[in-house]
Amino acid sequence: MRQRNLSSQHKRQGKKPPPKRIPTSAELQTNSEEESEPETSVPIPNGDVEHMVNHETSYKDDVDTRVDVEHIDEQNLDSLTLPAVTKALALNRDGGEQLSGVQLEDLIGMIKNAERNVLLLNQARVHALEDLHKILSEKESLQGEMNVLEMRLAEADARIKVASQEKIHVELLENQLEKLQNELIQRGDSVKNETELYKNQNKISKEDALLAHDSRVHSLSKEVDSLRTENLALRNDIQALKSMLSNVKNTDERMVSLENERSFLESSLKELESKLSASQQDVSKISTLKVEYKDLWTKVENLQLLMDKATKQADHAISVLQQNQDLRKKVDKLEESLEEANAFKLSSEKMQQYNELMQQKIKLLEERLQKSDQEIHSYVLLYQESVKEFQDTLDSLKEESRKRASNGPVDDMPYEFWSRILLIIDGWALEKKISSNDAKLLREMVWKRDRQIRDAYMACKEKNEREAVSTFLRLTSSQASPGLYVVHIAAEMAPVAKVGGLGDVVTGLGKALQKKGHLVEIVLPKYDCMQYDRIRDLRALDVTVESYFDGKLFQNKVWVGTVEGLPVYFIEPHHPNKFFWRGQYYGEHDDFKRFSFFSRAALELLLQAGKKPDIIHCHDWQTAFVAPLYWDLYAPKGLNSARICFTCHNFEYQGSAPASDLASCGLEVQHLNRPDRMQDNTAHDRINPVKGAIVFSNVVTTVSPTYAQEVRTAEGGRGLHSTLNFHSKKFMGILNGIDTDAWNPATDSFLKVQYSANDLQGKAENKASMRRHLGLSSSDDQQPLVGCITRLVPQKGVHLIRHAIYRTLEMGGQFVLLGSSPVPHIQREFEGIANQFQNHDHIRLILKYDESLSHYIYAASDMFIIPSIFEPCGLTQMIAMRYGSVPIARKTGGLNDSVFDVDDDTIPHQFRNGFTFTTPDEQGVNSALERAFNLYNNDKEFWRQLVQKDMNIDFSWDSSASQYEELYAKSVARARAAAATASRGT
Numbered sequence: 001m002r003q004r005n006l007s008s009q010h011k012r013q014g015k016k017p018p019p020k021r022i023p024t025s026a027e028l029q030t031n032s033e034e035e036s037e038p039e040t041s042v043p044i045p046n047g048d049v050e051h052m053v054n055h056e057t058s059y060k061d062d063v064d065t066r067v068d069v070e071h072i073d074e075q076n077l078d079s080l081t082l083p084a085v086t087k088a089l090a091l092n093r094d095g096g097e098q099l100s101g102v103q104l105e106d107l108i109g110m111i112k113n114a115e116r117n118v119l120l121l122n123q124a125r126v127h128a129l130e131d132l133h134k135i136l137s138e139k140e141s142l143q144g145e146m147n148v149l150e151m152r153l154a155e156a157d158a159r160i161k162v163a164s165q166e167k168i169h170v171e172l173l174e175n176q177l178e179k180l181q182n183e184l185i186q187r188g189d190s191v192k193n194e195t196e197l198y199k200n201q202n203k204i205s206k207e208d209a210l211l212a213h214d215s216r217v218h219s220l221s222k223e224v225d226s227l228r229t230e231n232l233a234l235r236n237d238i239q240a241l242k243s244m245l246s247n248v249k250n251t252d253e254r255m256v257s258l259e260n261e262r263s264f265l266e267s268s269l270k271e272l273e274s275k276l277s278a279s280q281q282d283v284s285k286i287s288t289l290k291v292e293y294k295d296l297w298t299k300v301e302n303l304q305l306l307m308d309k310a311t312k313q314a315d316h317a318i319s320v321l322q323q324n325q326d327l328r329k330k331v332d333k334l335e336e337s338l339e340e341a342n343a344f345k346l347s348s349e350k351m352q353q354y355n356e357l358m359q360q361k362i363k364l365l366e367e368r369l370q371k372s373d374q375e376i377h378s379y380v381l382l383y384q385e386s387v388k389e390f391q392d393t394l395d396s397l398k399e400e401s402r403k404r405a406s407n408g409p410v411d412d413m414p415y416e417f418w419s420r421i422l423l424i425i426d427g428w429a430l431e432k433k434i435s436s437n438d439a440k441l442l443r444e445m446v447w448k449r450d451r452q453i454r455d456a457y458m459a460c461k462e463k464n465e466r467e468a469v470s471t472f473l474r475l476t477s478s479q480a481s482p483g484l485y486v487v488h489i490a491a492e493m494a495p496v497a498k499v500g501g502l503g504d505v506v507t508g509l510g511k512a513l514q515k516k517g518h519l520v521e522i523v524l525p526k527y528d529c530m531q532y533d534r535i536r537d538l539r540a541l542d543v544t545v546e547s548y549f550d551g552k553l554f555q556n557k558v559w560v561g562t563v564e565g566l567p568v569y570f571i572e573p574h575h576p577n578k579f580f581w582r583g584q585y586y587g588e589h590d591d592f593k594r595f596s597f598f599s600r601a602a603l604e605l606l607l608q609a610g611k612k613p614d615i616i617h618c619h620d621w622q623t624a625f626v627a628p629l630y631w632d633l634y635a636p637k638g639l640n641s642a643r644i645c646f647t648c649h650n651f652e653y654q655g656s657a658p659a660s661d662l663a664s665c666g667l668e669v670q671h672l673n674r675p676d677r678m679q680d681n682t683a684h685d686r687i688n689p690v691k692g693a694i695v696f697s698n699v700v701t702t703v704s705p706t707y708a709q710e711v712r713t714a715e716g717g718r719g720l721h722s723t724l725n726f727h728s729k730k731f732m733g734i735l736n737g738i739d740t741d742a743w744n745p746a747t748d749s750f751l752k753v754q755y756s757a758n759d760l761q762g763k764a765e766n767k768a769s770m771r772r773h774l775g776l777s778s779s780d781d782q783q784p785l786v787g788c789i790t791r792l793v794p795q796k797g798v799h800l801i802r803h804a805i806y807r808t809l810e811m812g813g814q815f816v817l818l819g820s821s822p823v824p825h826i827q828r829e830f831e832g833i834a835n836q837f838q839n840h841d842h843i844r845l846i847l848k849y850d851e852s853l854s855h856y857i858y859a860a861s862d863m864f865i866i867p868s869i870f871e872p873c874g875l876t877q878m879i880a881m882r883y884g885s886v887p888i889a890r891k892t893g894g895l896n897d898s899v900f901d902v903d904d905d906t907i908p909h910q911f912r913n914g915f916t917f918t919t920p921d922e923q924g925v926n927s928a929l930e931r932a933f934n935l936y937n938n939d940k941e942f943w944r945q946l947v948q949k950d951m952n953i954d955f956s957w958d959s960s961a962s963q964y965e966e967l968y969a970k971s972v973a974r975a976r977a978a979a980a981t982a983s984r985g986t
């Protein structure tokens, strides 16, 4: 609305702009229409008297439309500012008691203006009447003149008619005259002839002739006389005709002059007619003027009434003014104290809120404390036990070393004893049962007559050769190993075989442990759909590993290669079902078989390769079988150096199956389908691999501390909360890191331009380039771009993602979604949305897995949305921050451990890095999204700092890997202590 715009302009520009122009009647009409609309009340800024009135909008219009009297002319009569004055009066009526000094001045000024306007209106009215009279009398005289002229015109017409008749008559007479003259001439000739004839006849007879002549003369003279009279008459006639002719000529001349006069009269008639029509228009104008005048008059009357009222109110206002001034002072004082009180109230409210928050936090912390107290207590007990064990071991070692120190090398054994051991070692070396290096180390021990090798030999007397070899080899590995030997057995590894976060963890954690000096190896299935171009030096070994399945042995081809610098073993089963030749990683009807087969084959590989890992780390349900297989089958076979660590990346997926299916991989169903082992907690005829791994592993972790708490509740544990609580001593949450080499905007080759926190120009260029690439509008480079990269499964809050797309559009942003769904109806639904926005300027949905595009989107987006219903850890929020895309996330699981709201007062400033919401519904999404947009649009500097802060957060695996390292080391130490105790006991 114009009025509102004006009002906002007014707020921006400050007080009273000078009157600029007189509005047109149309505008005045508009104003008065707008006046009838409800007006918005605006906050009252401190100490600004003008703004005391709750009708700032009206007031602005009053100021704008105040009349500049000097510029009024008669043509502008219709532009008088009646609405403005009316508004002012209305203002006075409503806000009279609040009138301030300045307003009163304005009001009096306006009233004066109005009075002058009324005066001018009256003058205008008199002028208009006078004009009207003049025009009417002028019209009458013109009408008279016209009548005279018309009469004269008729007269002239009559005369012209007579003259033309006369002219015809004259012409006739002229003809007659001519005839007569001719006749006269003829007659003269005949008289001559007759005289001649007579003379001739005279010669014949004089007497007859004289007689005849006399009578003849007589008759001729008569005839001549008659002719003379006739001639005279004719002459008279001719004279009369001549005079008539001259009369006619005169008449002709008069006619010409009359015609001139007539044409002159006609032109003046035309002129008069045009004048008449003009004056008729004038008359109609006058009549409209009259109507307008009437209008104006009624308005003026109204005005008069209003003015009367206004005068009264002004009187009242003046008296109120006095009171107001007193009140003002009081109000000022009150305001001051109110401000103080408000400040106090605000701080006490904040304090109260803060206190409540703190109390909630304290309660939460107390609960956590209680839980962690319990945990600590149990750990303390465990530690006390281990310390005791250590102490015992230490004591015995001390005792032994004391003995050794006192006794030196073992010399209570004959040389034959040592030689026999030497020969055994050499035999194994020649038979390639041990490496030459190991043989060398063992020989050295024999030369030194080492007590350990003596004990080992003594311990192996009753064992077979294979067991003896591994016992001896354990001596060498414990001597030479500088760190831990960790083998990950997993179904995914980024970037070669990645479906989600699991792949990232295996590679990221592996690389971080490698950097810390540990030996790390990975065992993966050899999928047909892997990214083979990301494997270096891939080759098949010239051996096959046999593994058991469904009562038979199957050959497995073993491939090796390096991925991201890590050594990887790929197992290719030669099984008729072509387990990993399916074109996809998961989602096959026989997944249980595929992965239980793989778990066993992986352990077989470790056993047959003679590996002695300290830790075997398995992940998720696909390789959860490793834990029971290890303890039930492989430790007894000699692969007994390791401790088992199991990480569950998502308790949603537990891989449960009918109990009988477990038998395929050689595990004993009877033995394991028990409530304290692998039996599913909700369906007792099913076994649950994840539960099995929790029970059979030495260390169990999940991917964030908050998620570790959540899954111990009935709501979050997906049926495993009781198992987890029972095994809580070995269970903990460690937040994942990200692979900061792979996810590094400064070196990322997928990006158009590399960039860093100190040089954000590159980020803007990536945004522009990606918009072009996806066909999005680039018209406004400041338009916020929201990114989302995810598997489209219910866990990720798909309905909230959909809502976020539409909400972003409503708020004027752009949205890019990269994702795909294994759930057909979700995939279909998003395909529908993708089609709806196929050529849209601001929305693009790419429904596939695309590693390179994912890098591009992280770099191009300004914000990144993760509205998960639950989220064990989540990597996308961390990757997004690394690329300067501010996360908008639901407070759950790992999101709660890594995203901290910019507005959360309970979090120290330096940790606040994004926008969060608690309730997983549309309002929750809206609130966070709107706050993000608000900040992005209105505080560019704060946003830039936030982006830089996010990019500088250390999300590397370093600290997470240290926590795993500590867990591994403790577990290994406990195992060694236990082994030492056991060996002492035997």
Ligand SMILES: Nc1ncnc2c1ncn2[C@@H]1O[C@H](COP(=O)(O)OP(=O)(O)O)[C@@H](O)[C@H]1O
Pocket: 499, 500, 501, 502, 504, 789, 790, 791, 818, 819, 820, 848, 849, 850, 851, 854, 873, 874, 875, 876, 877, 879
């Ligand atoms: N369609 C996709 N294209 C490329 N990468 C994807 C796609 N969907 C998910 N990702 C990647 O998968 C990982 C998701 O990890 P995470 O947030 O832990 O979720 P989850 O493991 O539950 O899928 C991230 O590295 C993300 O970039």
